Amino acid sequence: MSRHKLQSAEKNKAMQLEELRTSEKGRLIITTLKDSKFLFLVCDGKLKSCTLIDDGSINPGDVVIALIRDVKKDIGACFIEYAEGCDGYLPLDKIPGGINIKQGDLIPVSITAQAQKGKRARFTALINYSKIPGGDELKERSAHLAKFNYLYRRESRLRDIINKNIKKNEYSEIVTDDHDICELLKKDFGTVREYTDTAFPLAKLYSLESGISEALSRQVWLKSGGYLVFDHTEAMTVIDVNSGKYTPSRNTDKESAYLTVNMEAAAEICRQLRLRNLSGIIVVDFINLNDKKDQEILLKLLKDESAKDPLPVSIVDITALGLVEITRKKELPSLYEQIKKQ
Numbered sequence: 001m002s003r004h005k006l007q008s009a010e011k012n013k014a015m016q017l018e019e020l021r022t023s024e025k026g027r028l029i030i031t032t033l034k035d036s037k038f039l040f041l042v043c044d045g046k047l048k049s050c051t052l053i054d055d056g057s058i059n060p061g062d063v064v065i066a067l068i069r070d071v072k073k074d075i076g077a078c079f080i081e082y083a084e085g086c087d088g089y090l091p092l093d094k095i096p097g098g099i100n101i102k103q104g105d106l107i108p109v110s111i112t113a114q115a116q117k118g119k120r121a122r123f124t125a126l127i128n129y130s131k132i133p134g135g136d137e138l139k140e141r142s143a144h145l146a147k148f149n150y151l152y153r154r155e156s157r158l159r160d161i162i163n164k165n166i167k168k169n170e171y172s173e174i175v176t177d178d179h180d181i182c183e184l185l186k187k188d189f190g191t192v193r194e195y196t197d198t199a200f201p202l203a204k205l206y207s208l209e210s211g212i213s214e215a216l217s218r219q220v221w222l223k224s225g226g227y228l229v230f231d232h233t234e235a236m237t238v239i240d241v242n243s244g245k246y247t248p249s250r251n252t253d254k255e256s257a258y259l260t261v262n263m264e265a266a267a268e269i270c271r272q273l274r275l276r277n278l279s280g281i282i283v284v285d286f287i288n289l290n291d292k293k294d295q296e297i298l299l300k301l302l303k304d305e306s307a308k309d310p311l312p313v314s315i316v317d318i319t320a321l322g323l324v325e326i327t328r329k330k331e332l333p334s335l336y337e338q339i340k341k342q
Helices: 003-023 135-144 157-165 179-185 208-216 254-276 292-306 335-340
Strands: 027-033 036-043 046-054 063-072 077-083 086-091 106-113 121-124 150-152 173-176 192-194 219-221 227-232 236-242 280-285 313-318 323-328
Touching (some): 036 157, 046 157, 046 254, 046 335, 063 135, 077 121, 086 106, 173 179, 179 192, 208 254, 227 254, 236 254, 254 292
Parallel strands (some): 027 173, 086 121
Antiparallel strands (some): 027 036, 036 046, 063 077, 063 106, 106 121, 219 227, 227 236
16 A cells, blocks of 8 residues: 555544544543553543542452551551551451451451541451352451452442443443453443454543543633633632633623633533542632622533532532532542552
């Protein structure tokens, strides 16, 4: 094939891939980026949700062999190491009666609460083996495993993440380049397709790396020329809405211009909250709107957009200074926290 024809064929393929990427309405993508497995929801060419699904950490239902680092009877607990450099908190009343533990012992544990904001992960050693497949055999094996070995890992973690964080009507199919995951999900989900084009990987096709970079950036530009600024404190997340480079048409008054930027910002903020998996208290500093009707329009849009989120979101009334308080339920650590652990 001549060089010209080869370039033309490559250009046509690129155009077809771009059309596929931007025209589809809801697709779950499961692929590996930088040695970690992620679940992405892509709608209309935009990244809508991103979740780290396999970082090697222990998850609810898993059983791992932990090392007793220190026993503190005065506080009724002991400190354990459940992975290299990872400390946990194990209450003494969560250890089966009759077991006299001491420093250096190994013990099978299951997590009850993930580590967050400086707090250690919490564990229990009260393992109900009858609820685990092959429980009796696993119980016998637990005495012969080395520290940090997994005695049991739940297969359903990925299914749980999908069911809790993605609505069924948001995607038409699941696409993955992982054969084992493809076979696993076929048991519980409708259309699951294995992607095999190694010359053009899923991450490149859907611009996933740039999507993650945007989700971790402090500033997000809007199509109008306005932009959002995200700042995080211990107590809350603060989002500032700026008009930036937005230039209204000659016949547009200032109030209408502000409403235009705020409306675009409101829709993008709802997308970013989910994409970044932000939770707790979020305060948004919108551009001031003096007209009560404009404020009502803005609040209605916020409520309509946040209702699309699979997690509960509450929108509080707008203040005289243009501040809106939003609360979002915490289900998983924020995207930044998830990636920071890598």
